[in-house]
Amino acid sequence: MASKANKELESWIKHLSGEDMPVFSGTVADVTESVNSEDSSASEVAQTILRDASLTSRLLKVANSFNYNPGGKKISTVSRAVMVLGFEQVGALTLTLALVDSLSEGVQRHKLTEEMAQSFHAAIQAQQLAKKMGCKSPEDIFVATLLSRLGNMAFWAFSGQKGTEVLNLIQSENLTEQEAELQVLGFRLRDLTVGLSKSWSLGELLDDFLSDHHGNDERHNIISIGQELAEAAKNGWDSEQVAIIFEQAAKKLGLSVDEVEELAHQNAKHAKEITRIYGVTDASKRIPQPNIDMGLIEEDVDEAKSDSTDEPRLTITEDTSTAVTSKYPEPDSNVQLTIMQEITSAIEEKPSINIILEMVLEGLHRGVGMDRALFAILSPDRRTLTCKYAIGEDNERLCKELRINLSNTNNIFHQVIDSKKAMHVPSDPKKLTGTLSRDTLTLLGPPAYLVMPVIVRSKVIGIFMADRNASGRDIEEKDFIAFQQFCQQANMGLTFLAM
Known part of the structure; x- marks a missing residue:
């Protein structure tokens, strides 16, 4: 029994x-x-x-x-x-x-x-x-x-x-x-x-x-x-x-x-x-x-x-103004603004640098509407980018496995770091200005990507990257602009915290 x-x-x-x-x-x-x-x-x-x-x-x-x-x-x-x-x-x-x-x-x-x-x-x-x-x-x-x-x-x-x-x-x-x-x-x-x-x-x-x-x-x-x-x-x-x-x-x-x-x-x-x-x-x-x-x-x-017989379900009330049904977040200018304001307030409290990086990634994901966003840190010898934080699609795998070799000067990520400028890496292979390694393509999938260097006191310490590879949605110019605004705010905040 x-x-x-x-x-x-x-x-x-x-x-x-x-x-x-x-x-x-x-x-x-x-x-x-x-x-x-x-x-x-x-x-x-x-x-x-x-x-x-x-x-x-x-x-x-x-x-x-x-x-x-x-x-x-x-x-x-x-x-x-x-x-x-x-x-x-x-x-x-x-x-x-x-x-x-x-x-x-x-x-x-x-x-x-x-x-x-x-x-x-x-x-x-x-x-x-x-x-x-x-x-x-x-x-x-x-x-x-x-x-x-x-x-x-x-x-x-x-x-x-x-x-x-x-x-x-x-x-x-x-x-x-x-x-x-x-x-x-x-x-x-x-x-x-x-x-x-x-x-x-x-x-x-x-x-x-x-x-x-x-x-x-x-x-x-x-x-x-x-x-x-x-x-x-x-x-x-x-x-x-x-x-x-x-x-x-x-x-x-x-x-x-x-x-x-x-x-x-x-x-x-x-x-x-x-x-x-x-x-x-x-x-x-x-x-x-x-x-x-x-x-x-x-x-x-x-x-x-x-x-109970007419309405058998438990009533769960939800704020319909914030309810989201899509698997991937849509761009939302209001969310972008509130998160940017929150980052500014957080910087004034002088938190750890990691907190600011994490808040920026969340802004890129939920505000700009990117499927995923990551921060990769530059090694002391400046030859490798290693994923430190990632939010969104496949984030755990990226943090464990993403290592980008920068020894090839034609590598797109090397170009971003060397130029200290943001880049909208196009999806059309004919429009690429540089190369991507097979390992990087295997982990990230093909472009389009948005990439921008993280600069503290005029020195590049890593990069932000975001894409919509999982959903297959297009990345528009306004998305690239919003991406740069978040990254620029991070650069200013990190420079302030490093003083």
Whole structure:
């Protein structure tokens, strides 16, 4: 029996990984690796986000909300978001948005909305408690708490007939959810969460918490309190269950009951707003608020149930003014302007040179609408260009493999460096003014390219290059002009930073 249950569980994990939530599982792996790597840069975190234009626009929208950017200074690039908010916060935002996207097609609308509301509520409660207690990484606690019921959310999003069977057992035979899950599936949805966490490498904190071997880890206590508050609050903030949890939490955290109650009420309001900002409006409405008649909440539930057959999808709201449907970004003069202004502001703060390079590449990709953009650094002996940063199509391969030999003076990249001038390398071979090596053509594909030297204190230190090879779109003169403007701004900024 246990063997059959294990096979069923493995089947669910495999199906969710390969068919239902492959983008989320891949995003988790990429973001976790980038955020946890000691050698990681803003561009590496940005790479994961920039692969999805819709995710990029939504991340920037959330990053510019008052809750994350109370100063109101506009954030227009992912690189800038990492610089201002930090790796951990941007990582948490990205994973949350990816989760919301992955669950947006959920068919059991009412149960999925309920699970997402509870998960977001618990995550915000835990995160804010972590900040109150001075925990080192409240963002990690937010993510671990949010994903601690991932199995429940994933099941109700993609359960099909099995979900209906579980609901029928709960309603007709008066079984608990766990009893109904075991009878229909052969395993609990908590077991599915454990399996997904291990399979998708959701993090050591979540794995340890789910193992039930909490020990004296304060973070585990905080996650538990967040979960318990979110669960109990569904019965009303004035319920006896909530009062008991307030007392238990006060003892565990070394706070007064009044302090815990006040903080929990504030967190509930904050959770409602944050969930709305993430675009999950249905779930936002389901987060219980203090001093609100629970009868009104129950009325909403009945309404959701009655609507479930007519409108089975979870409502995800998105800012249509920033939504992008094309795989490759289109030129956008407004985006160009805002990113150039942001680069100017960043230069005044004297960040690392790498940050400016990364912001310029993002401007070329998202603003000028290039399929990819890269910065290659010139070797000390000035004989080789090596790709250091790349954004867009095939970026990882370029960073690993692109090496351009400059020993041939007829080489086009040698000509750009020698002349210290930008070049629009034409697609027509008859119009080429120089040569390109076979290795370079293999990696980059045939022209057209835009190339411009990076000059600091009158000395060339590398080149910017961009193209539209992947999409096959033409590069117009206005694109070349915009490309040069970004590169020139980089040159001025880097010279200023080198002073």
